[in-house]
Amino acid sequence: MTYVIAQPCVDVLDKACIEECPVDCIYEGARMLYIHPDECVDCGACEPVCPVEAIFYEDDVPEQWKDYYRANVDFFDDLGSPGGASKVGKIDKDHPVVAALPPQGEDH
Ligand code: SF4
């Protein structure tokens, strides 16, 4: 089980959640952040600090953002399990579901 970052993070990525994560498993993509499903320890510390409520426990992802579970998992297909986001830094790609979105932000 894991926590999942959903669409409200896109083009916001203020990184408030990163500072709360005790295992450094929140990775930065080009337009949003992604939680590593195998490295997340389900502590829940990140969820309440997100200013746009983008973070959900995987069973609680709202219906309209269900694709973001796969987006967070598939983002790591070619990255494996680096074991820490800070040493990896910004990763210049996004999952296709994110890359296809028009610029977000007017409604945040
Ligand atoms: S639930 Fe905990 S371990 Fe998982 S991403 Fe959030 S802060 Fe990190």
Ligand code: SF4
């Ligand atoms: S706190 Fe929320 S909006 Fe900010 S980077 Fe994390 S998931 Fe994205």
